[in-house]
Amino acid sequence: MAKFRKKPVVIEAFQMTFERRWDNSEWPEWLNKAWQQGAGENGMWIDSDAPVAEGRESADELVLGTLEGVHRITWGDWIIQGVKGELYPCKPDIFDATYDPVEAENVERSCCEAGDCKCK
Numbered sequence: 001m002a003k004f005r006k007k008p009v010v011i012e013a014f015q016m017t018f019e020r021r022w023d024n025s026e027w028p029e030w031l032n033k034a035w036q037q038g039a040g041e042n043g044m045w046i047d048s049d050a051p052v053a054e055g056r057e058s059a060d061e062l063v064l065g066t067l068e069g070v071h072r073i074t075w076g077d078w079i080i081q082g083v084k085g086e087l088y089p090c091k092p093d094i095f096d097a098t099y100d101p102v103e104a105e106n107v108e109r110s111c112c113e114a115g116d117c118k119c120k
Contacts, residue, residue, distance in 0.1 A: 009083050010102055013095070016062070018075040030081050034064070041065045042087050044079075047072075064089055
């Protein structure tokens with residue numbers, strides 16, 4: 001059986017922490033765009049009809065429309081913008097096991113090595 005290695009790609013991500021819950025002033029542009037779009041694929045909105053979960057004050061719940069359907073977001077989840085602009089949530093433990101932070105200068109170099117930009 002053939003084996004494959006996942007290509008290294010650089011993604012943008014933002015962690016939805018409790019402290020940032022309804023203050024979108026620190027959100028990246030692509031996440032604000034999803035919020036403004038509202039319900040639908042690549043949109044983000046509040047589901048007020050969700051049942052009140054144990055330990056929660058209200059039923060209001062943040063949800064994200066993805067290519068695979070609607071996903072509920074819990075505090076601590078990361079929202080990832082994929083390589084084609086698609087959005088999806090990721091649990092913190094999976095995010096930590098899958099992604100490493102990169103510095104801006106390394107992003108440009110890795111893009112050039114992958115042929116995704118013009119190297120100077």
